[in-house]
Every structure is written in C-alpha cells, then in structure tokens.
Amino acid sequence: MIALPSPDEMYQALLDKNSQYEGVFIVAVKTTGIFCRPTCSARKPKYKNVEFFSSTKDALTSGYRACKVCRPMKDYQSSPEWLEPLLKLVEDEPDKKWKDYELTKRGYSPSRVRRYFNRTHGITFQAYLRMSRINSAFLKIKEGQTVTRSAFEQGYNSLSGFSETFKNMTGFSPGTEGQIITINRVQTPLGSMMIGVTDEGLCLLEFTDRKMIETQLSVLKRRMKSEMVTGKHPLIDAVSTQLDEYFEGTRKVFDIPLVVPGTxxxxxxxxxxxxxxxxxxxxxxxxxxxxxxxxxxxxxxxxxxxxxxxxxxxxxxxxxxxxxxxxxxxxxxxxxxxxxxxxxxx
The missing domain is CATH 1.10.10.10 (Winged helix-like DNA-binding domain superfamily/Winged helix DNA-binding domain)
Structure with missing residues (x-):
C-alpha cells in the first residue's frame, strides 16, 4: 500500500485544487459528512474539519457520503458514457434500493455495473448503495428529530419518561415511548463498526458495511421501541477500549453489559x-x-x-x-x- 502524503501537503493540494493529486487521496469533511476529490470546487473546509483517505471505499466505510459537486464516485475525467445516467439517478434518489431487475429494465447490465464499481472503487454497486443509505441515515439521526434530541439533551434515557414529564408540564404528549439508543462509530483493524448503547448495556455492534445492517437497525428500533441519536456515552468508550484490547491480543473475555432483545x-x-x-x-x-x-x-x-x-x-x-x-x-x-x-x- 502506498503511503499518503502528509496531511499538510494534502490540505494544500485541496486548497489549490491540484489535479496532480487526483487518485492519490480522498478528503472527507467532518461537519457535512461528505467526501470529495482534491479538485472539488465547493467551499473549502477548515483544516481541523477534514480527514484524508486513500480510497472512496475507505471514506464510505468511515461514514461519509459522496459529494454532489465533484462526484468522487466517477472516474476522474473518464467515467464511461454509458454509466453517466445511472450515476445521476443514484445521486437524485440516494435512498432508493436499486435491484438488479430495475437496472435491467433501464437497459443496464447488473454484472457490468458491478464490475465497474469493483474495479474503480473496490466495492460492488449494491455495497455502495447500502453504505450510502446507512451514512445518510446516520447523518439524519445525528441531526435528530426535535423530541428525541430534546429528550437526549435533557438527560433522559427513556423517551417514555421524557414524554410523561412533558405531558405533566404542558398538558399534552409528544407521543414518544421506549428508550434512546446512543450510536456512534469506532474504527477497528477490520473496518468501521457501529456501536449502539442504552444506559443498560450494549445493544448493537456491527460492521458498517454488513449487508444486514439496515435490517438490524430497523429490528432493534422496533423491538426496543426506541429512537436513535448519535453522541458520546461512557459505555461506548468502554466498548471501544475493550475492542482495542481484544485486537491487541490482550483481552479474551469481555465484561460489557448486553441488551439483546429476541425470542x-x-x-x-x-x-x-x-x-x-x-x-x-x-x-x-x-x-x-x-x-x-x-x-x-x-x-x-x-x-x-x-x-x-x-x-x-x-x-x-x-x-x-x-x-x-x-x-x-x-x-x-x-x-x-x-x-x-x-x-x-x-
């Protein structure tokens, strides 16, 4: 693997929109959740708000979405003409689940599309769509719905408790129930993982590129009658620390409390x-x-x-x-x- 240039060098290349760095690095913006080419014409972020990756795949698995200005999922100046309409459709409908039969119906060969994404980005077309949906959902959760965010910021770990207090104070209920699940990401030697916790314990630890992760999130929210917010939590820190110890080979048994609703x-x-x-x-x-x-x-x-x-x-x-x-x-x-x-x- 070729080492990336220094962060200072890459940031200067970003400011200069230096085309010589195309294919060398991808820049991700922490405040917007998007990743860009070095030559992106969008407003430049502050140095403290960027991180650099060697590939679009790494940026996706770290939770970022493709920029609509510079379109980093295209080959630089050489994206095949036949693919352009599909890329545009994906950009216009980022939450859509494109099935193979739909691609065929629109005149695309699923295997050809898959080969292009594998060759260019190191992931399949479906994996790209799945990670993009997850990253979009993660950003929406981070922004938070008013009721959930209010409950979280006021220190409630139960939406039903917040709802009852709100009702007693105002005379009407905001219609919430269940628990708040605090989620965040952690980097491991095997890739990015999503962690979800309540005050009672760990309820989610999944690789962010797993095919079933969207289903797992949906099932978890339904079974726990919960809403999700991104944020910090002592239990997330504890899980992260114990995972580090596991990957270092010094931990063989975990002592994290678990919340595992199921049959x-x-x-x-x-x-x-x-x-x-x-x-x-x-x-x-x-x-x-x-x-x-x-x-x-x-x-x-x-x-x-x-x-x-x-x-x-x-x-x-x-x-x-x-x-x-x-x-x-x-x-x-x-x-x-x-x-x-x-x-x-x-």
Missing amino acids: EFQQKVWNALIEMPYGITRSYKQQANVVGDVKAVRAVARANGENRISIIIPCHRIIGSDGSIVGYGGGIPRKQWLLKHEFENQ
Missing part, C-alpha cells in the same frame, strides 16, 4: 455463544446440541445470523461440520482473520 430460542443460542471459550470453534451441529436440540441446526445458524453484537457475542467461532469457514455476516475474510487472531493469542 427465547435466540437468547439460548446467543448465551451459548457468549459461554464459548476464546480460541475454540464448534460446528453448527455441536452448537445445536449445546442449546439442547441437536435437530435445530438450521435454527441455530439463523439465530447466529441475527446476532447484532459481533465479536463480543462470538458467532464467528461457529464453523461448518467439515471445518470449513462459512456463514458470517461480516464476511468470510473477517471470520478467517478473527479465528486466526484468537488461535495465535490463546
């Missing part, structure tokens, strides 16, 4: 995962036996896939009966890395 069977599966020793693997069949139903192999696999707390609830330790490394929401390469890491640090 009785899911709870049994997740508890069995938590009790698995560090560096040990089991097959899905063996795990089904631990849970108490040797015939429930598929149900165990499904519950593993619905786990919302990666690494700490170590579903990566479950492998195929033949020893193959299969079935991990964060991707097989990450599962291989985690198993190798634990084996080497036992």
Whole structure:
C-alpha cells in the first residue's frame, strides 16, 4: 500500500485544487459528512474539519457520503458514457434500493455495473448503495428529530419518561415511548463498526458495511421501541477500549453489559455463544446440541445470523461440520482473520 502524503501537503493540494493529486487521496469533511476529490470546487473546509483517505471505499466505510459537486464516485475525467445516467439517478434518489431487475429494465447490465464499481472503487454497486443509505441515515439521526434530541439533551434515557414529564408540564404528549439508543462509530483493524448503547448495556455492534445492517437497525428500533441519536456515552468508550484490547491480543473475555432483545430460542443460542471459550470453534451441529436440540441446526445458524453484537457475542467461532469457514455476516475474510487472531493469542 502506498503511503499518503502528509496531511499538510494534502490540505494544500485541496486548497489549490491540484489535479496532480487526483487518485492519490480522498478528503472527507467532518461537519457535512461528505467526501470529495482534491479538485472539488465547493467551499473549502477548515483544516481541523477534514480527514484524508486513500480510497472512496475507505471514506464510505468511515461514514461519509459522496459529494454532489465533484462526484468522487466517477472516474476522474473518464467515467464511461454509458454509466453517466445511472450515476445521476443514484445521486437524485440516494435512498432508493436499486435491484438488479430495475437496472435491467433501464437497459443496464447488473454484472457490468458491478464490475465497474469493483474495479474503480473496490466495492460492488449494491455495497455502495447500502453504505450510502446507512451514512445518510446516520447523518439524519445525528441531526435528530426535535423530541428525541430534546429528550437526549435533557438527560433522559427513556423517551417514555421524557414524554410523561412533558405531558405533566404542558398538558399534552409528544407521543414518544421506549428508550434512546446512543450510536456512534469506532474504527477497528477490520473496518468501521457501529456501536449502539442504552444506559443498560450494549445493544448493537456491527460492521458498517454488513449487508444486514439496515435490517438490524430497523429490528432493534422496533423491538426496543426506541429512537436513535448519535453522541458520546461512557459505555461506548468502554466498548471501544475493550475492542482495542481484544485486537491487541490482550483481552479474551469481555465484561460489557448486553441488551439483546429476541425470542427465547435466540437468547439460548446467543448465551451459548457468549459461554464459548476464546480460541475454540464448534460446528453448527455441536452448537445445536449445546442449546439442547441437536435437530435445530438450521435454527441455530439463523439465530447466529441475527446476532447484532459481533465479536463480543462470538458467532464467528461457529464453523461448518467439515471445518470449513462459512456463514458470517461480516464476511468470510473477517471470520478467517478473527479465528486466526484468537488461535495465535490463546
């Protein structure tokens, strides 16, 4: 991997709109949540509000969205003509889920689009859309709806408690219930992860590029009757610290309180995962036996896939009966890395 120039050099290139740095770095603006080319013509941010990445993929997985002014998802001065209308459609409808059949209906070959994004940005077209939607949602959560933000800023960790107080004071209810989930991101050696906590415990720890993360967020909000705000929380700091220790090889057991709403069977599966020793693997069949139903192999696999707390609830330790490394929401390469890491640090 080629090292990036110094931050000072890259920032000066940004101010100068120096085209010689195209393809060398991507600049992201913390205050707006967008990432740009070095030659972007938009108003220049302050030095303290930028961070630099070597690729669009890194900027996306760190929570940023593509700039509509300089359009960094295009090849610099060479984006293929056939792709231009699709890129424009995506920019105009950033929340739309483009299915393969819709691409075909509009005259695009899904495989051709996928190859272009893989070659140019190192991710598939669908992964780009998914990360863009998540990053847009993250920004909206950060901005906060009035009721949720008010409750959070006034120190309430329960929307129902805030609603009741508000009703007693004003005579009417703002219509809130449930808890507030504070979310933020943390960088790990395996990529960006999203953390979600309440005052009771950790309820979300997922890789931001996981295919199921949108579904996981939706399920979590529904089951906990919650709203989400971005912010700081002592428990987020604790999780981040323990993750650092895990990746350094000095922590083998986590002691973070967990909040894991789910069915009785899911709870049994997740508890069995938590009790698995560090560096040990089991097959899905063996795990089904631990849970108490040797015939429930598929149900165990499904519950593993619905786990919302990666690494700490170590579903990566479950492998195929033949020893193959299969079935991990964060991707097989990450599962291989985690198993190798634990084996080497036992």
